[in-house]
Amino acid sequence: MNDSLQKNLDLLTAARAEVAKVVIGHDKVVELALITILTRQHALLEGVPGVAKTLLVRTLAHVLGAESGRIQFTPDLMPADITGTNIFNLQSNQFTLVRGPVFTTFLLADEINRAPAKTQAALLQAMQERTVTIDRETLALDPNFAVFATQNPAESEGTYPLPEAQKDRFMFRIKMEYPNREDEIILGKRMLGNEAPERALARGVVQSVLTAGQLVSLRESLDTILVRDELMAYVVDLVRATRSDESVLVGAGPRATQALLLGGRAKAALEGRDYVTPDDVRQLAAPVLAHRIVLRPEFEIEGLSVEEVLTRLLEQVAVPR
Known part of the structure; x- marks a missing residue:
């Protein structure tokens, strides 16, 4: 360090x-x-x-x-x-x-x-x-x-x-x-x-x-914290996945991508690292994405929550090594 x-x-x-x-x-x-x-x-x-x-x-x-x-x-x-x-x-x-x-x-x-x-x-x-x-x-x-x-x-x-x-x-x-x-x-x-x-x-x-x-x-100083190309692609894929899920009426937009990238850098700084990890992104996913997603009414009626959708998407989108 x-x-x-x-x-x-x-x-x-x-x-x-x-x-x-x-x-x-x-x-x-x-x-x-x-x-x-x-x-x-x-x-x-x-x-x-x-x-x-x-x-x-x-x-x-x-x-x-x-x-x-x-x-x-x-x-x-x-x-x-x-x-x-x-x-x-x-x-x-x-x-x-x-x-x-x-x-x-x-x-x-x-x-x-x-x-x-x-x-x-x-x-x-x-x-x-x-x-x-x-x-x-x-x-x-x-x-x-x-x-x-x-x-x-x-x-x-x-x-x-x-x-x-x-x-x-x-x-x-x-x-x-x-x-x-x-x-x-x-x-x-x-x-x-x-x-x-x-x-x-x-x-x-x-x-x-x-x-x-x-x-x-x-x-x-956050500008010096590294975001690898693979991690940036992971963030984009995660946000885009919210737009194609069958239970989602309105998915997250480009501001969500920016928020995850910027937030990941700040989280890394709070933990004393000069690089962002996939775990940083995964831990910020719910606070960044939950209020930006609108579920289809038929899935809401069935009791599905946005948090459940995000949990499923985090499991489906491949995490970079």
């Missing part, structure tokens, strides 16, 4: 350790969130209330030396409530730009499916181009800008499902499950003392280990 790779690994290991001080029992989730940030992508966080989705984003921002913001999506939320607007100032007799909460580094779009499509779409330009247009003026967002949008899978009443094109903008769908028994006991004990997650974050127990500049440098 060269010195540069070791230094990056040390930084990433330190970041994971700091996040783990308050986000308990979600090691896999933290890893996927870090991969999202390292690859300049966005993630959909799916979980019931109370599993630390908001805490995760706030903690990541603190540890990585970045700002964070939060928007609570509601049915009456308007696009200008996200992007901002120009307000006429009577004293100066001119319009003044009031920037919306989208002007941050890590944005938590809480319960994104509570707002109608018009409001959801206000994030699309920001996610794709990292710019916002207000009254024909285009403004740049933070270079490290990332959206973490949350959904509650157990509640659908009064929601507006995300269109397939919008879900495709998210690199991962990260499922945040309940903590196991041991982790929940640890959480319960901490809540009764000074180590309660919110209190620990406020008291500075969690340290910042990166700056914005170091984050950019880390991201650039």
Whole structure:
């Protein structure tokens, strides 16, 4: 392992350790969130209330030396409530730009499916181009800008499902499950003392280990991680297999291929390797592909799940040696 790779690994290991001080029992989730940030992508966080989705984003921002913001999506939320607007100032007799909460580094779009499509779409330009247009003026967002949008899978009443094109903008769908028994006991004990997650974050127990500049440098270092031609062909074959399976109505598009390749590089960096392995791709397959696949109604009625389809495809597509 060269010195540069070791230094990056040390930084990433330190970041994971700091996040783990308050986000308990979600090691896999933290890893996927870090991969999202390292690859300049966005993630959909799916979980019931109370599993630390908001805490995760706030903690990541603190540890990585970045700002964070939060928007609570509601049915009456308007696009200008996200992007901002120009307000006429009577004293100066001119319009003044009031920037919306989208002007941050890590944005938590809480319960994104509570707002109608018009409001959801206000994030699309920001996610794709990292710019916002207000009254024909285009403004740049933070270079490290990332959206973490949350959904509650157990509640659908009064929601507006995300269109397939919008879900495709998210690199991962990260499922945040309940903590196991041991982790929940640890959480319960901490809540009764000074180590309660919110209190620990406020008291500075969690340290910042990166700056914005170091984050950019880390991201650039991913270009040196090797992806063999055989592995690239494997990724393409895996994604294309989702389009030809008899149970699939809509398969994954080219963004899924890009997400698996970029994610594989970031995962290799988190494990201190300068090359991507087939196991990296296989472990990222479900978070990358599950929300991009639409099953045929007749197979859904029979109880087939997207995860079962992906498991079958991973067994069928030949793995490079």
